[in-house]
Amino acid sequence: MAESAETASDVLLESSLPAAPLESILCTEELHRRPSRPPDHEKENHALVKLVSALADSPGTVLQTLAETILDITQCDSAGLSLLTSDGKTPDVCGTRFYWPAIAGTWNPHQGGGTPRNFGPCGDVLDQNRTLLFRHFERRYPYLLPVIPAAEECLLVPFYVAGEAVGTIWGIMHSDRRTFDAEDDRIMDSLGKFASSAYQALKHIEDLKIQVFEREKAEAEVRELARGLESKIRRLVEANVVGIVMWNLEGAITGANDAFLHMVQYNREDLASGRVRWADLTPAEWRGHDEQAVADLTATGIFQPFEKEYFRKDGSRVPALLGGALFEGSGNEGVAFVLDLSEQKRAERALRRSEAFLAEGQRLSQIGTFSWRVATDEVTWSEQLYRIYEFEIGVPVTLELIRTRVHPEDLSVLERMIDQARGDANDFEWQYRLVMPDHSIKYLHAVAHATRDQDDQLEYIAAIQDVTARQLSEEALDKARAQLTHVARVTSLGVLTASIAHELNQPLSGIITNASTCLRMLAADSPDLDGARETARRTIRDGNRASEVIARLRALFTKKDSTTELVDLNEATREVIALSSSDLQRSRVILRQELADNLPSVNGDRVQLQQVILNLLLNASDAMSDIDDRARHLVVSTTQDEGDRVRVTVRDVGVGLDPENTDRMFDAFYTTKSGGMGIGLSVSRSIVERHHGRLWVEPNDGPGATFTFSIPPDPARVPEAVHVMRSA
Amino acid sequence: MTIERSLVSVVDDDESVRESLPDLLRQFGFAARAFSSAEAFLESNFVGTTRCLVLDVAMPGMSGLDLQQELMRRHQEIPIVFITATGDQTVRPRVLAQGAVECLSKPFSETALLDALNAALRMR
Numbered sequence: 001m002a003e004s005a006e007t008a009s010d011v012l013l014e015s016s017l018p019a020a021p022l023e024s025i026l027c028t029e030e031l032h033r034r035p036s037r038p039p040d041h042e043k044e045n046h047a048l049v050k051l052v053s054a055l056a057d058s059p060g061t062v063l064q065t066l067a068e069t070i071l072d073i074t075q076c077d078s079a080g081l082s083l084l085t086s087d088g089k090t091p092d093v094c095g096t097r098f099y100w101p102a103i104a105g106t107w108n109p110h111q112g113g114g115t116p117r118n119f120g121p122c123g124d125v126l127d128q129n130r131t132l133l134f135r136h137f138e139r140r141y142p143y144l145l146p147v148i149p150a151a152e153e154c155l156l157v158p159f160y161v162a163g164e165a166v167g168t169i170w171g172i173m174h175s176d177r178r179t180f181d182a183e184d185d186r187i188m189d190s191l192g193k194f195a196s197s198a199y200q201a202l203k204h205i206e207d208l209k210i211q212v213f214e215r216e217k218a219e220a221e222v223r224e225l226a227r228g229l230e231s232k233i234r235r236l237v238e239a240n241v242v243g244i245v246m247w248n249l250e251g252a253i254t255g256a257n258d259a260f261l262h263m264v265q266y267n268r269e270d271l272a273s274g275r276v277r278w279a280d281l282t283p284a285e286w287r288g289h290d291e292q293a294v295a296d297l298t299a300t301g302i303f304q305p306f307e308k309e310y311f312r313k314d315g316s317r318v319p320a321l322l323g324g325a326l327f328e329g330s331g332n333e334g335v336a337f338v339l340d341l342s343e344q345k346r347a348e349r350a351l352r353r354s355e356a357f358l359a360e361g362q363r364l365s366q367i368g369t370f371s372w373r374v375a376t377d378e379v380t381w382s383e384q385l386y387r388i389y390e391f392e393i394g395v396p397v398t399l400e401l402i403r404t405r406v407h408p409e410d411l412s413v414l415e416r417m418i419d420q421a422r423g424d425a426n427d428f429e430w431q432y433r434l435v436m437p438d439h440s441i442k443y444l445h446a447v448a449h450a451t452r453d454q455d456d457q458l459e460y461i462a463a464i465q466d467v468t469a470r471q472l473s474e475e476a477l478d479k480a481r482a483q484l485t486h487v488a489r490v491t492s493l494g495v496l497t498a499s500i501a502h503e504l505n506q507p508l509s510g511i512i513t514n515a516s517t518c519l520r521m522l523a524a525d526s527p528d529l530d531g532a533r534e535t536a537r538r539t540i541r542d543g544n545r546a547s548e549v550i551a552r553l554r555a556l557f558t559k560k561d562s563t564t565e566l567v568d569l570n571e572a573t574r575e576v577i578a579l580s581s582s583d584l585q586r587s588r589v590i591l592r593q594e595l596a597d598n599l600p601s602v603n604g605d606r607v608q609l610q611q612v613i614l615n616l617l618l619n620a621s622d623a624m625s626d627i628d629d630r631a632r633h634l635v636v637s638t639t640q641d642e643g644d645r646v647r648v649t650v651r652d653v654g655v656g657l658d659p660e661n662t663d664r665m666f667d668a669f670y671t672t673k674s675g676g677m678g679i680g681l682s683v684s685r686s687i688v689e690r691h692h693g694r695l696w697v698e699p700n701d702g703p704g705a706t707f708t709f710s711i712p713p714d715p716a717r718v719p720e721a722v723h724v725m726r727s728a
Numbered sequence: 729m730t731i732e733r734s735l736v737s738v739v740d741d742d743e744s745v746r747e748s749l750p751d752l753l754r755q756f757g758f759a760a761r762a763f764s765s766a767e768a769f770l771e772s773n774f775v776g777t778t779r780c781l782v783l784d785v786a787m788p789g790m791s792g793l794d795l796q797q798e799l800m801r802r803h804q805e806i807p808i809v810f811i812t813a814t815g816d817q818t819v820r821p822r823v824l825a826q827g828a829v830e831c832l833s834k835p836f837s838e839t840a841l842l843d844a845l846n847a848a849l850r851m852r
Contacts (some may be wrong), residue, residue, distance in 0.1 A: 502786075505813035509834035510744035513752050516838040520755040535751060542744050 020139040022124060027153075028133045036182040040073075041219045044187065047073055048215065051194055066169070067104035070191055074184045076171035078107035078151075081195060082114065082122045083167040093164050098122045106174055110147055125156045126165045131185055132156050149174045155184055157192040169195045243320075243338035249294055251279030254333065263320065263340050265313040281310045283317065293324075297334065301326045307341065319345045359383055366466040370397075374422055374458040388444070388466050390436055407433035407441065409588070412631060425450035425458055431467070431585070443471035504550075510542035566601040567609060569646050569711070570638055576613045577636065584634070587621045594637035600713040602646050604691045609711075612684040612695070616650040616707045619681070623654025623705065630703070645693070645710040653704035657697065665697065684709075733759040734849060735777050739769045739795065740784035740811070745834075749782065756842060766790035770798065778806050780848040782841075785812040785819055785831075796826055807848035811836065 047069045054065040063081055070079035080103035084095035099114035117123045121137050134154045138144040144151075156170040169192055173179065237244045243260030247253050253276050261267060266276050282290055286308040293303035305323030312318055324336025359382065362368060368385025372378070379397045386393040389405055399418070406414050410432040417430060427449050434442040448462035518535040521528040573595065584591055602609075617636070624632040635651040657665075666685045681695075688695040693711035700706055736758040738749050743764075750760035761778075763769040767790055769781075781799075785792040796808055810823045810831040820831040829851065830844035 502813045505834040506742050507744065509811075509813065509836070510742075510748050512835040512837065513745070513748040517748060517752040517755055520752070520838075531751065535748065538744065538748055545744070 019141070022140060025134050025137050025140050026132060027135050028131065031133055031155075031180060031185050032182050034179060034181045039183060039186070039222070041215070041222060044073060044190075045215055045219070048194070063102040064104065066191065066195055067102040070169060070171050070188070071104040073187050073191075074155075074171045074180070075178065076105070076155075076180070076184075077174040078103060078105035078172040079170065080104065080107065080111070081167060081169050084117065084165075085114075093161075093166050098167065105172075106149060107147070107172065113147070115141070115144070121154060121156055121170075122168045125158045125168050129158060129165070131158070131189065133180060133185075152176055153180055155180045155188055157185075157188040159192040159195040161196055167195070243340070245278070245322075245324075245336050245338055246333065247278055247324075247336065248333045249297065250332075251277045253278050259340075260338050263312075263318055263338065264310050270313075283309055283311060297324075297326050301328075303336075310338075318342060363387070368464045368466075370462050370464070372421075372460045372462070373453065374460070376457075385464060388442070388464065389434065405434045405436070407435050409433075409628075413590075416631070421448070421450075421460060425452075428460075428462075441468070442466060443468045504546055507542040507545040511539050511546070514539040514542065564603060565606060567604050567606045568599070568601050569609070569648055570595045570599050572606055572610050573613055573636060573638060573648060576610050576617065584617070584621055587625060587632070589621050589624060589632045589634050591634045591636065594635060596638045596640060599638055599640060599646055600644065602691070602711040602713055604711065605687075608687045609691070612687050612709060613648060613650075615681070615684045616648075616709075619707070620650050620652035620654065623652050623656075625654075627654060627703075641710060644713050646713060647708055647710045649706060649708045651700065651704065651706040653700070653702065656703055657699050657705050659699075662697065666695070733757065734779040735759045735761065735774060736780045736782060736845065737769060737774055737778040738762040738782045739764075739766055739787075739792070740782075741765060741787040742784070742813075745784070745811075752838060752841070753782075753845075756845070758845070766792070766795035766798075769795070775799075775804055775806075780829075780845055781806045781808045782845075783808050783810050785810055785823070786814060793823065793826070796823065796828065800827070807851050809841075809844045809848055 051062070051065055051069055055062045067080045070076070080100055082098035082100055084093055085097060085099050086092040086095045096117045097114050098117065098120065100111055103111040115122055117126075120141055121132070121134055125132050132155075134151070134156070136150065136152065137154060138147075138150060151172045152175055153173045154170055155172075156168045158165050158168055160166065169188065171180070171184065171188065236242075237257050240257050240259035240262075243263050244257045245253055245260050246255035252274065253271065256271060256276075261271065264276075264281060270276050279290070289306055289308050293306065296303040302325040303323060305321055307319065307321050309317045309319050319341040321339040321341055322336050324334055326332070326334040362382055362384035366384070366388070368388045369382045370385055371380045377399075381397050383393050386395075389402075391397075391401070395401070403411065403414075413430065413432060417428060420426065421428065427447075429445075429447045431443065431445050434444060436442060443466070444464050445467045446462055446464045448460045451459050451461055453459045514535040518532045518539065521532040521535065573593070577591065577593065613636075617634070620634050621632075624634070630653060633653050635649075637649045637651075639647045639649070641647050666681050685695045688709045688711070691711045693709055695707070695709040697705055697707045736753050738746060738753070738760065740746055740749070740762070741764055746762040746764060750762050753760035758780075761772075761774055763772065765787060766783075769775065783792040783795060790798070792808075792810055792812075799806060799808075808823075808828045810819075810828050811834055812819055812831065813834040823831050829848040832840055832844060
């Protein structure tokens with residue numbers, strides 16, 4: 001039946017139908033990816049012996065015996081042989097068709113059928129000269145469609161005689177209940193060799209003997225391997241690193257190592273007596289887990305590891321992780337490992353407790369924490385941080401959400417921090433404000449530490465403290481301090497004014513009195529000309545005296561007793577920054593220090609030089625007080641110039657200079673500020689000049705201005721100066 | 729006959745005041761004497777004849793206020809017109825409370841001085 005259908009199909013197919021490509025029906029490579037069943041050498045040997053006997057006793061039926069053997073060993077649905085033939089019956093290596101001399105199993109009724117040499121599965125196997133696994137080959141070879149049931153998978157192996165391919169042996173699965181694996185491949189390969197022998201009948205019986213010998217040798221090797229494996233497993237059991245238990249499904253424990261017995265506090269005698277049953281060791285609430293494990297064992301032969309508790313002999317409980325499998329073929333008995341989890345559970349409890357302590361500590365100290373994985377933007381917040389931000393605990397934290405709370409004036413700082421954090425692993429510290437839904441302001445102080453997680457990904461761990469209360473009291477303190485400073489300044493100005501007034505009022509008083517006298521003398525009926533001349537002279541003298549007072553006052557600024565010492569300008573600068581940092585921070589100035597290493601000391605009045613630095617810092621801060629479209633950057637740097645002079649530079653990004661007034665900036669009482677006296681830069685310049693230095697200002701390329709002063713280094717480093725000092 | 733002129737004594741450590749003020753007082757028609765310190769005035773023979781004292785507040789040694797108190801202690805009730813060069817606003821109320829006729833800040837106009845002197849002399 002198959003024969004006639006195929007012949008008819010051949011013609012039809014070659015002339016018209018587009019066939020599925022060969023690659024689409026091949027899946028040979030899968031053989032070695034599929035899980036493989038273990039070899040059953042005993043069964044195989046037995047079959048080979050039977051085949052050899054059949055070959056010896058009844059060569060006429062040996063091919064059918066071969067087909068049945070394939071069926072038996074591979075547990076497939078159909079198995080058979082294809083031989084090349086010219087006439088449809090007689091084997092012929094030059095044949096144009098394969099015919100099927102023997103078929104066992106489902107396809108047995110198709111015995112005697114066949115396929116064409118050049119367009120069929122057998123031909124593909126001989127062309128490629130190797131084993132092939134087909135899936136639904138009728139998709140390419142439609143003439144096989146009537147040969148039913150259809151072949152889900154077909155494993156074909158070529159066999160040869162004297163180097164020439166003469167046919168194939170094959171096995172077929174008609175359903176997906178089982179698929180072929182590497183073991184089938186191996187068996188088929190071995191049976192292919194037998195087929196070759198069978199083909200040559202008795203002439204090559206010697207080959208078979210050799211095969212049997214090789215088989216026995218291989219088996220011996222496998223046994224040896226198994227013994228090695230067994231000793232390794234025994235080592236595991238006896239090492240007592242984990243509990244190992246042998247059991248049956250009825251609830252008995254048939255064997256256990258010391259580790260397990262120690263865990264449940266039973267001894268070997270208890271075990272031998274059969275009193276130790278896993279069913280009895282299990283507390284009631286864990287029985288459901290056991291039942292599930294038994295169900296899994298029955299269905300799949302194994303149960304996946306799960307956690308449960310066992311009763312110890314004294315009734316206390318021990319937490320454990322266990323997993324196991326049924327022994328192959330037993331159907332009832334199996335083995336399991338049992339791991340004591342007491343230590344892990346204790347650690348978990350301790351961890352939970354310390355987490356609780358931490359949360360409470362955060363609540364008390366008003367410190368929240370968060371972690372941020374930069375690569376994934378995964379942010380984790382502590383509960384306290386939710387409370388600080390007044391978000392509902394557990395809502396997903398996004399940057400968008402955070403932005404809704406951050407004070408608008410601090411948003412640019414936040415964005416910059418985020419950009420920097422993404423770019424580089426750095427530790428950060430910053431202060432910012434939140435605007436709460438009730439429009440109140442919160443002050444937060446954040447410290448972030450960069451770290452790498454186990455995957456070497458950048459992660460920030462940060463602590464955020466609500467410093468509102470502290471900030472408010474500091475502000476109150478600052479305000480009080482500012483008021484005090486103002487009072488002090490008014491007082492000292494008052495003192496100065498009184499002193500100036502006294503010095504000037506004396507001669508002015510003389511001038512007015514003399515002038516009055518003079519007028520009266522001249523206005524008399526008989527003018528007293530000599531007296532008038534005398535009083536006029538005194539008027540001029542007193543005028544000169546007043547001008548001398550003013551000259552003395554100026555000298556008071558430029559010639560004043562001062563203490564001279566060696567001054568480290570880096571240290572002096574740092575002190576000034578420390579003093580003014582809260583002032584600068586309140587003005588939202590971002591200050592950067594760039595202090596040079598190995599800066600030489602200068603000789604001078606430390607306090608006066610610090611006044612200059614402070615004055616420059618505060619001027620810079622003032623110059624930026626109206627800047628809101630950019631960050632208020634202030635850079636203080638120290639350097640050494642070509643002449644060994646020490647430079648201190650203060651650079652701002654403020655309103656910059658009015659080119660018309662640059663020269664006047666250093667004049668006394670010149671000011672652009674409503675609250676200022678305009679005396680700062682003038683006094684600063686006189687202080688610097690008294691140190692034989694220079695103070696100047698330059699416009700920046702970008703916004704703002706740069707003030708610089710330079711002072712010669714410590715004269716002790718200059719030989720002439722040393723001489724002068726000694727002689728002085 | 730000469731009409732006896734009222735004696736106005738000036739006590740001030742500043743020389744230009746001592747030079748100029750007596751001349752102006754004479755132009756007003758007073759007799760005038762100048763002393764460079766409170767001590768010099770007390771040691772002179774003019775304490776009893778002085779009708780009005782023009783007294784500087786701040787001087788080395790005895791201050792103007794010290795002299796005022798010393799005179800009170802001696803029951804020498806001479807009207808006093810204080811003059812001062814400091815801008816200190818607290819001085820004037822203090823000396824007025826102690827009985828001074830007036831306290832003028834230097835520099836002062838001749839009118840202000842004359843008014844103060846007339847007021848002082850009316851007290852007698």
